[in-house]
Amino acid sequence: MVSGIDIVLQGVLLGGLYGLFAAGLSLIFGVMRLVNLAHGDLIVLAAFVILALVNGLGLPLPLAVVVAAVAMFVVGYVLQYVVLNRTLGRDILPPLLLTFGLSIFIQNGLLEAFTADSRRLSAGDLETASIALGGGLAVGVVPLMTFATAVAVIVALNQVFYRTAMGRAFRAVSDDPVTAQLMGIDNRRLFALAMGIAMVVATIAALFLGVRANFDPSIGPARLIFAFEAVIIGGLGSLWGTLAGGIVLGVAQTVGASISPEWQLLAGHLAFLAVLLVRPRGFFPRAID
Amino acid sequence: MALLETRDLSAFYGDFQALFGISMAFEAGDTVAVIGANGAGKSTLLKAICGLVGARPDAVVFDGRPIGGLRASEIMQLGIAMTPEGRKLFPSLTVEENLLIGADHRKGSGYWRLETVYELFPGLEARRTAAATALSGGQQQMVAIGRALMSNPRLLLCDEISLGLAPVVIRDIYAAMPAIRAQGTTVVIVEQDIVQALAVANKVYCLQEGRVTLSGAPAELSREAIHEAYFGH
Amino acid sequence: MRDPVTAATAPHFRIEVRTRLSTAAAVAGLCVVAALVALPWYAPRTALKDMFFVLTLIGLAQCWNLLAGYAGILSIGQQAYVGAGAYVLFALSIFLDLDPLLSIPLAGALAALLAIPTAKIIFRLNGAYLAVGTWVVAEVFRLVCAQIKSLGGGTGTSLPTDVTSGAASVRFLAETMGVRAPVARDILAYWLALTFAVGIVAACYVVLRSRQGLALAAIRDNEAASESIGIDRARTKFWVYCLASLGAGLIGALVFFQTARISPAAAYSVTDFTAYVLFVVVIGGVGTIEGPIVGALVLYLLRDQLASLGAWYLMLLGLLAVAAMLFFPRGLWGSLAERFDIHLFSTRRRLVMPRAEPSEDLQPLPHMIQEEH
Structure with a gap:
């Protein structure tokens, strides 16, 4: 019984990490209907940027994350403004192929720069710290922080979306990009801004990715799959749904892993396909679209 | 000098030419009606002015500045607001947000702000937190006009604002025109419904197949002339 | 409303599938296949x-x-x-x-x-x-x-x-x-x-x-x-x-x-059976039969010359795919075919008739949207 609760609890906390992976993806899909196949690799890129800042420049981890977030914002902004904006349109093939090419480029660039070795971000004693919940249950501090951060990020993104002029513009462009221009909104800049914000979220995800487990240049696509599964399970266009999707995926994976380590990934994917069969639009689809 | 001039303006959709050398001049304070049958090029004219359809730079001159081919967002920030055909409210935004977004990228200095728009269209304020698309057609049209006014434009373009509305609702909407003109705003009204448009306009252009077939002050134009310009022979 | 096109002015149009070039290409294609069948002998x-x-x-x-x-x-x-x-x-x-x-x-x-x-x-x-x-x-x-x-x-x-x-x-x-x-x-x-x-x-x-x-x-x-x-x-x-x-x-x-x-x-393998394949189609030209053939030959040449570069080779492929999507979205073959109107595998029916006039209600393309031609 206790171990059953423990498995679910660990799964929920793991879902926080997947929610973080997915939040950026969900944001840019919501604003510009762009499906970014390089999202996972961009998260891994952010993790390597943090690593390089810590190891190369000797920055403390929190400062390195802030610097990396700024750098990734610029990367996202420029990438969207200069490259991706040119491919947006009714045909989804060009952006999909382009981001796939980008994914291959980033993976192999990282491989060339950092080798295929597994790396980890060091958070000192925090990594092993845990909080006892009584009854033999305990949760790690890092997983708990991951989950809390995922909730905080989603609250913050929702505040931006529903309380600011920028969020208003994001929603308007998402509804109707042509009419949005008549409001004086420059779609190109707004899309670039959305990608920049998504990359800041990706950097936060990268921090927890790197502290919780090892990473190497090849793991981006797998993170991308988890992120997509979370978004689709949750229902397109809802950030809380995305977190819920992450939790479903996380729980399925930890339950699978408790049966056999080999079953962790398979159980997650099967849960995703099962949700598709039952609720093809996910659990919390947005009314419009 | 005219506030807005089109000089030999032509517009294309791909290979298809929709406008053929349109020359018009709107003075500050004018209320201009552009009338014509379906497919005459009226909407294209407005889209070319507000930047949704490309044009030669000097084919559209606003306040002495060539603006043809600028991005729609840049043109809006210069002070040209558009109420698009079909209203095109943002469904994800509330009524109030739809109004506010009109002022997010250009406030202008002028009379129009949330309170004054609610004064102009009583009834909207009570629905301010409703989703814009939950409103009646007439109220949606009022939000669309209010949204355009929020930027305190110097030139307001209204595309088919009476389309699909009941006559009594159309009368309510046109009742707002004097208040809008009172702020010195130049208004261009594109309509298929000639009666309303001619009643408020001091200048009228009739388009037919992408060309101006008639222009002048409504009072000086005979019914027959308008009929001929509208329908052709 | 505009008058419908009356019978008197109805254009004379014809539909073609085969072109002279495609017939020649079919003959040449048969020769190539025959040469390939015999390849093990020489x-x-x-x-x-x-x-x-x-x-x-x-x-x-x-x-x-x-x-x-x-x-x-x-x-x-x-x-x-x-x-x-x-x-x-x-x-x-x-x-x-x-x-x-x-x-x-x-x-x-x-x-x-x-x-x-x-x-x-x-x-x-x-x-x-x-x-x-x-x-x-x-x-x-x-x-x-x-x-x-x-x-x-x-x-x-x-x-x-x-x-x-x-x-x-x-x-x-x-x-x-x-x-x-x-x-x-x-x-x-x-x-x-x-x-x-x-x-x-x-x-x-x-x-x-x-x-x-x-x-x-x-x-x-x-x-x-x-x-x-x-x-x-x-x-x-x-x-x-x-x-x-x-x-x-x-x-x-x-x-x-x-x-x-x-x-x-x-x-x-995603690299071998999806990345390469996508690269081949993108470089050659999406939506044509000739494109993937051209793309496969290009990839073969690149691999033959550059595969020893390892990660740099794959980075180059990724970059080429990105560049192709940006500058030649129709690929090598698609661009050539459009420029010179060549269709070796003529799958499209060609209609020769006067231009139709779309109505004014056509939505103009916003700046964010590119024409898909």
Whole structure:
């Protein structure tokens, strides 16, 4: 019984990490209907940027994350403004192929720069710290922080979306990009801004990715799959749904892993396909679209 | 000098030419009606002015500045607001947000702000937190006009604002025109419904197949002339 | 309203499919195929292996092109069927000791059967999300294969020599041609690759010239409108998906018969069976039959010259794909064909008539949207 609760609890906390992976993806899909196949690799890129800042420049981890977030914002902004904006349109093939090419480029660039070795971000004693919940249950501090951060990020993104002029513009462009221009909104800049914000979220995800487990240049696509599964399970266009999707995926994976380590990934994917069969639009689809 | 001039303006959709050398001049304070049958090029004219359809730079001159081919967002920030055909409210935004977004990228200095728009269209304020698309057609049209006014434009373009509305609702909407003109705003009204448009306009252009077939002050134009310009022979 | 076009002014139009150029190309194509059939008699073994690579790539790319370029199904998970075909081949060879001439087609067919339930699930997704769904399916296939301990689990296994070099068909070939068994196996694999590639190109050509081909073009151009003119979109897409999966399964079985060694990572490789394939179609030109052929030759040249650069080579491929999408979205062949109006495989019906006038109600394209021509 206790171990059953423990498995679910660990799964929920793991879902926080997947929610973080997915939040950026969900944001840019919501604003510009762009499906970014390089999202996972961009998260891994952010993790390597943090690593390089810590190891190369000797920055403390929190400062390195802030610097990396700024750098990734610029990367996202420029990438969207200069490259991706040119491919947006009714045909989804060009952006999909382009981001796939980008994914291959980033993976192999990282491989060339950092080798295929597994790396980890060091958070000192925090990594092993845990909080006892009584009854033999305990949760790690890092997983708990991951989950809390995922909730905080989603609250913050929702505040931006529903309380600011920028969020208003994001929603308007998402509804109707042509009419949005008549409001004086420059779609190109707004899309670039959305990608920049998504990359800041990706950097936060990268921090927890790197502290919780090892990473190497090849793991981006797998993170991308988890992120997509979370978004689709949750229902397109809802950030809380995305977190819920992450939790479903996380729980399925930890339950699978408790049966056999080999079953962790398979159980997650099967849960995703099962949700598709039952609720093809996910659990919390947005009314419009 | 005219506030807005089109000089030999032509517009294309791909290979298809929709406008053929349109020359018009709107003075500050004018209320201009552009009338014509379906497919005459009226909407294209407005889209070319507000930047949704490309044009030669000097084919559209606003306040002495060539603006043809600028991005729609840049043109809006210069002070040209558009109420698009079909209203095109943002469904994800509330009524109030739809109004506010009109002022997010250009406030202008002028009379129009949330309170004054609610004064102009009583009834909207009570629905301010409703989703814009939950409103009646007439109220949606009022939000669309209010949204355009929020930027305190110097030139307001209204595309088919009476389309699909009941006559009594159309009368309510046109009742707002004097208040809008009172702020010195130049208004261009594109309509298929000639009666309303001619009643408020001091200048009228009739388009037919992408060309101006008639222009002048409504009072000086005979019914027959308008009929001929509208329908052709 | 404008007058409808009256009978007196109705334009005289005609519809052409074949052009003089396409007829010449068909003759030249037959000559090329004949030369390729005879290749084992005058070319060294390495050339056979190179051509094997090019031909299997053409087959896979053609299938993907049929999916994405014509049916609008974006899949980044066709490695699912490559891997499934390969694993079924290994199972048939190892457990039932079937001859490759029999087991390879059977493996392809069984892989295609897997596409039926898969399609039922993933076709609930649309557009880009469908793409990710196909990828998840490929991952599931990979993870399931890694569980099959009798086929080597996660580390994989090899084909025993009695089903490769010792197979009846290989021994027969070795005897009649007077070569050693491993060479005979390469020749058999090569001929099968040639058969599959030509077969798939021909099948695509036939499909696209048929009524179904018109239906596909209609679906690609406008899903909603195609529905309204009575095209059963779901059905057409379903069949195209199964057909493309059959192609992938056949080629997967063949590729791993040739290498004689399998592992989940290799059989379900995203790089080998999706990245390369996407690159080939993008570089050659989406939505043309010639494009994937041109793209496969380009990739072969790049690989031949640059593969030793390792990660830099793959970075270059990624960058080239990005650049192609930005500057030549129609690919090498698509750009050339448009510029010079060449259509070797003339699948399009050409209508010669005066220009129609669209109505003013056409929505102008916003700045964010590019023309899809």
